[in-house]
Amino acid sequence: xxxxxxxxxxxxxxxxxxxxxxxxxxxxxxxxxxxxxxxxxxxxxxxxxxxxxxxxxxxxxxxxxxxxxxxxxxxxxxxxxxxxxxxxxxxxxxxxxxxxxxxxxxxxxxxxxxxxxxxxxxxxxxxxxxxxxxxxxxxxxxxxxxxxxxxxxxxxxxxxxxxxxxxxxxxxxxxxxxxxxxxxxxxxxxxxxxxxxxxxxxxxxxxxxxxxxxxxxxxxxxxxxxxxxxxxxxxxxxxxxxxxxxxxxxxxxxxxxxxxxxxxx
Amino acid sequence: xxxxxxxxxxxxxxxxxxxxxxxxxxxxxxxxxxxxxxxxxxxxxxxxxxxxxxxxxxxxxxxxxxxxxxxxxxxxxxxxxxxxxxxxxxxxxxxxxxxxxxxxxxxxxxxxxxxxxxxxxxxxxxxxxxxxxxxxxxxxxxxxxxxxxxxxxxxxxxxxxxxxxxxxxxxxxxxxxxxxxxxxxxxxxxxxxxxxxxxxxxxxxxxxxxxxxxxxxxxxxxxxxxxxxxxxxxxxxxxxxxxxxxxxxxxxxxxxxxxxxxxxxxxxxxxxxxxxxxxxxxxxxxxxxxxxxxxxxxxxxxxx
Numbered sequence: 001x002x003x004x005x006x007x008x009x010x011x012x013x014x015x016x017x018x019x020x021x022x023x024x025x026x027x028x029x030x031x032x033x034x035x036x037x038x039x040x041x042x043x044x045x046x047x048x049x050x051x052x053x054x055x056x057x058x059x060x061x062x063x064x065x066x067x068x069x070x071x072x073x074x075x076x077x078x079x080x081x082x083x084x085x086x087x088x089x090x091x092x093x094x095x096x097x098x099x100x101x102x103x104x105x106x107x108x109x110x111x112x113x114x115x116x117x118x119x120x121x122x123x124x125x126x127x128x129x130x131x132x133x134x135x136x137x138x139x140x141x142x143x144x145x146x147x148x149x150x151x152x153x154x155x156x157x158x159x160x161x162x163x164x165x166x167x168x169x170x171x172x173x174x175x176x177x178x179x180x181x182x183x184x185x186x187x188x189x190x191x192x193x194x195x196x197x198x199x200x201x202x203x204x205x206x207x208x209x210x211x212x213x214x215x216x217x218x219x220x221x222x223x224x225x226x227x228x229x230x231x232x233x234x235x236x237x238x239x240x241x242x243x244x245x246x247x248x249x250x251x252x253x254x255x256x257x258x259x260x261x262x263x264x265x
Numbered sequence: 266x267x268x269x270x271x272x273x274x275x276x277x278x279x280x281x282x283x284x285x286x287x288x289x290x291x292x293x294x295x296x297x298x299x300x301x302x303x304x305x306x307x308x309x310x311x312x313x314x315x316x317x318x319x320x321x322x323x324x325x326x327x328x329x330x331x332x333x334x335x336x337x338x339x340x341x342x343x344x345x346x347x348x349x350x351x352x353x354x355x356x357x358x359x360x361x362x363x364x365x366x367x368x369x370x371x372x373x374x375x376x377x378x379x380x381x382x383x384x385x386x387x388x389x390x391x392x393x394x395x396x397x398x399x400x401x402x403x404x405x406x407x408x409x410x411x412x413x414x415x416x417x418x419x420x421x422x423x424x425x426x427x428x429x430x431x432x433x434x435x436x437x438x439x440x441x442x443x444x445x446x447x448x449x450x451x452x453x454x455x456x457x458x459x460x461x462x463x464x465x466x467x468x469x470x471x472x473x474x475x476x477x478x479x480x481x482x483x484x485x486x487x488x489x490x491x492x493x494x495x496x497x498x499x500x501x502x503x504x505x506x507x508x509x510x511x512x513x514x515x516x517x518x519x520x521x522x523x524x525x526x527x528x529x530x531x532x533x534x535x536x537x538x539x540x541x542x543x544x545x546x547x548x549x550x551x552x553x554x555x556x557x558x559x560x561x562x563x564x565x566x567x568x569x
Contacts, residue, residue, distance in 0.1 A: 186307075
C-alpha cells in the first residue's frame with residue numbers, strides 16, 4: 001500500500017517536470033467519511049489558462065473535491081497537486097496561489113469597495129504601492145469610479161459578483177476557483193461576468209468553475225461531470241454532445257446524472 | 266374572475282430609497298401556471314410576500330381568489346400554499362412530523378389530502394423518520410412542496426423552488442408542477458432560470474421591480490423583433506470580440522457553444538460579416554439563423 005503511494009507520487013512529480021503547464025493534477029483522489037465515499041478516486045488534469053467546468057448533480061461530491069483542491073480539507077487517499085503544490089503537505093502554499101469566490105462568499109458589506117480591495121490585497125500579501133495602482137486600475141475597468149467610496153452592501157448583486165471576482169484574482173493567483181459564481185444574476189450581467197472569466201483565462205489564469213447553468217458549461221474549454229463521487233465524463237462540450245448524441249449540454253447532464261443514487265448536499 | 270389579481274402595486278424599502286416593486290399589475294387565471302421570470306432583486310419575493318399577506322404594499326391593490334390581501338388576509342391564508350425561497354420547515358422535526366404539523370395547523374390530516382401529495386410524498390417516504398435538516402436539497406424541496414399542498418390550497422405560490430438545484434431535480438420538479446396543474450390548482454412560480462419559462466402557460470419577465478413583458482412564452486418569442494444569428498469558431502473569445510467590433514453587428518453576446526448576434530440596419534449581410542471573420546483568421550466558422558429563446562428576449566428587453 002505504502003509502496004503504491006510512493007510510486008504514484010513519483011509519477012506525478014515526473015509528469016510535472018515534463019509538462020509545466022499543468023495547473024491541477026488529480027490521481028485517484030478520494031475522500032471518505034466513514035464508509036461513505038464522498039469523492040471516489042477521481043483523476044483529471046487541468047492545464048494552465050484553461051477554463052475547466054466542474055459539474056455534477058447535487059451531492060455528487062463537487063464541494064468536497066473543491067475543498068481539497070483549495071487546501072481546506074485533506075483527502076483520504078490518492079494524489080493531487082494544485083499550482084504544483086501537494087494537497088497533503090503544502091496546503092498553505094496552495095491557499096496563497098489560488099483565488100476563490102462563491103455565490104455565498106461575499107465581500108464585507110459594511111466596508112467600501114476600496115476598503116474591501118485593500119483588505120483582501122493585504123491579506124494576500126500584495127504590497128501597498130501595488131494595491132494602490134491595481135485598485136485604481138480595477139475601479140476604472142469596472143467603471144466604479146463614482147462608487148469606489150460607497151459601501152459594498154449598497155451595490156446591486158450583479159456588481160457585487162463582478163467585484164468579488166475581481167477581488168478573487170487581485171493577487172494574481174495561478175488558479176481561481178469559482179463556486180456557482182453567477183447564481184441568481186441577470187442574463188446580461190451573467191455574460192459580462194463570463195467576459196471577465198475569458199479575459200482572466202487569456203491572461204493565463206486557470207479558471208475552475210462550477211455552475212448549474214448549462215449554457216455556461218459550454219463556455220468552458222473542457223468540463224467534467226461528477227455523479228455519485230466519480231467523474232463520469234470529461235471532455236470538451238462539443239465532444240460530449242457528440243458522444244451522447246444530443247445537441248444540448250442539458251441533455252448530456254441529464255443522461256449522466258439521472259441514474260445518480262446520491263442526492264445529499 | 267381571475268385567481269390572482271395585482272393592480273398598481275408599489276413596494277419600497279429604506280424609506281422609499283429602494284423600489285422593490287414598481288407599479289406592477291398582472292392577472293393570473295384560475296388553473297393557470299404563471300411564471301415570474303427574473304434575476305435576484307427583480308422584486309419577485311416581495312410580490313409573493315404581498316400576495317400571501319405577509320407584507321403590506323405601499324400602494325395598489327391585490328386579490329387572491331377574490332379576497333383582498335389586506336382586509337381578507339385570514340381567508341387568503343387558508344386557501345394558499347406558499348413555498349418560500351429559503352427552506353423554512355422545522356429542521357429538527359422529521360419529515361413526517363413536519364407534514365403532520367402543517368396539516369394540523371390547517372385543521373386537516375395527512376390522510377384527508379393524501380391523494381394530492383401522494384406522487385411527491387412517496388418519493389421521500391423512505392426517509393419519513395429523518396429530520397428535515399438532514400435531507401438533501403432535492404428531498405427538502407419535495408417535502409416543502411408537500412407541506413405547502415397538505416391543506417389542498419386553491420393557489421400555490423412557489424418562490425424560486427428550483428434555485429441551486431441540479432438539472433435532474435429541476436426537471437422532476439417541473440413534472441410535478443404539471444401534474445398539480447391538471448388538478449386545477451393555480452400556480453404562481455418564480456425562477457431565475459430562463460429555460461424553465463417555456464414550461465409555464467404565461468410568464469412575466471421582470472427586472473428591477475418592473476414587468477418588461479407579459480405573455481405566453483410562444484408570443485414573447487414571436488415578438489422578438491429581429492433575426493437572431495448564432496456563430497461559432499475555434500476561438501470563442503476572439504470571435505466575441507471581433508463580432509462586437511463589427512459596425513454592422515447590433516448586439517452580440519455569448520450563449521453556450523455559440524455567440525449570438527443581431528444585425529443593424531446597414532447594407533452588409535451576415536455573409537459579409539462571415540467573410541471578414543474568415544479573413545481575420547477564424548477557423549471552423551459557422552454562422553446560422555436561429556429561433557430566439559426566452560433569455561434572448563429578456564436580454565433584448567433589458568438593453569432596450
